[in-house]
Amino acid sequence: MPLKDVNVIIDLMKPAPKVGLGTPLLLVEAVGTPAYKEYLSLEALAADYASGTAVHAKAQTILAQKNRPAKIAVASFETGAADAALDTFYNRAWHFVLLAENDPADQLDVANVVAGKDFKLFVAQVADNTGREALADKARTVIVDHDVAGEHLDAAIVGDLGSQTVGSITWKFKGGFAGMTGRYLSEAQLAEIEADNAIAYVHKAGKAQLSEGYDATGEYIDVLHGQDFVKVDMENEVQYALQNAPKVPFDARGISLITAAATTTLQRAFNQGIVAQREDGQPSYTIQALSRDQVDAQDRAERNYKGLSFQFELAGAIHRVDPIKGEILV
Template sequence: MADTKVGTAKVGASAVGAVSAGNVTSSDIKVQLSLVKAVGKSGFGIPLILAGGQDQEIPYTECLDLDEVRAVCGVNSVIYTAAALMLAQSTERFKIAVRAVTGKSAEEIPNLLGKDWRQLVVPTEGADGESTVEELSDVVEATDRMYFATVRDLNTVPEAAYSGIQDGQPAQIARDRTVGFYYPQKGVYATAALVGKIAQKQPGTYTCKNLILDNLQPLELDDTMVQSVQDKGCLTFVTKAGDNVTTEGKTIGGEYIDIVDGKDYIIYRIQHDSQKILNQSDKVPYNDNGIAQLEAACVGVMKDCYGDGNLIIATGDDGKPAYTVQYGKLSQTSAAERANRHYSLGRFSFSLLGAIHSADVNGSIII
């Protein structure tokens, strides 16, 4: 089944209510994106390790290796333990962020949204006096980030959907920004390994199923138990064909993790590249030439996300990249928008390139 994304791009201070990715507190570009699932067909941001209920505060600090984490947190902290597992997933250095608070971790998240982190790992989740997985999920689901929870008890997994507001109306919204990793062994923060494995990868080049994780022991689970984990919207870590790998790579809400990543990456890129045009021009004229500059930024992102190792956008039945970009002409804008220097007629859509997660192979024996 193919997934089609439909989005809009807006320019100007009066654009509100959009979903965006990254540190966007000072951006003039807002991008909205909805997911439309067709029937019948088939490393951006950095990880943040946040610990609540600690004896002393540690300010938000970005680190490039375990030595830098040790200098900030010491070797006896849960942050250091999680960071060691996270950084062990690559032979190359990559940036992570750490933060410790004396209060609850969920209460600190809003204060950190101006920072450039994307994947949240909370090694203290569920501890006495600390935020629960559900409390952390409720906060993150209202943002453009993702929360990776290590689940010790399947009974603590929040429901796949939560009550919220969508398109101005009350709705049940899927928890597509929360990932549950079932790993009951205390003191081992399994999601740190998963995040470490994917944080350095370009969106579109990976899925979260069958990932080999280092320095993490597989669980001995039978098929029934693995299915119970997946029925709760979680993944886990088992042995297949002699390799220790993750099971199905979905969010608690049921969406594939790589789909959320691909969507967020395209939003971020359109926003970033369009903002660069505003930053680097003395003036972007409100005429067809100025609109064409913004359209070119969007087209450039689509091209970058297709082919040559950029595996977010699929190929259509006609053999061409499966995306469209259409920005309305000046004659289609309203007098009010022109007076407010606001443009809202940018439109784009694209089909996501899927992945093979399983296969049936039929054969016969000739005697």
């Protein structure tokens, strides 16, 4: 039997809460059987990973940020087996994975796993063209181009942005990361980075800020994070409805209960900024629920309701205002 009774599948259609969805996972190479552990503080982590280790350095950067997550997870892997360990621990309560050491081979392995799952995000720090190009077009991999020695921009942005309310922010323009140095890049240098769908921490308009907010395929991080939120939240809401009722009958009463649970998620997503607002001020989503008579008799016999579907329009974000036209009257 499956571990989940509710499964939400979301297709992203394109035209021609701080808990769980912000928790970072640090992958570290170590001898021995892969292990997973969560830490609520840097002091607790230091008992296993002392100051000076790569894990401690990235954890310290994460926890130094203004909007730091409530906890950090660490998973170990044997040499060359980052992908296997990640697969083993994929269903734990984390959402952003980082490597303690930016090894290119491990980065590629992790990127392939995350792309294959189409759920959660990998944030990888690179220092040059070769690093960026190795991860090109990897879905759900955020490539961070940062060559300042000793700085962990991947950890800083996950620590500060990952735990903010899903849908409330876009990652572009964000800055003020503790311990990070903004770079002064020419237009040509930045264009080269962005050609690989990578992100830099660069000075613009007198402020150090992220140059963009997308993954290696060009999809926006807030869209992916929002998609994951709707999936997890709706699965939980429907599961709660099934668990908390003495029985959910396979008729209009039960179908209404499930529909209400799904509506709760979509309304929450609207309030958080994931779902767009229509011109009349109402959220732009729809839910369709087949009646008992419209559902296949075999599905009724197996007690599997397959009649619920929904659509919503993404709120998105404005990333450019170009041009703004003006006139001077004499």
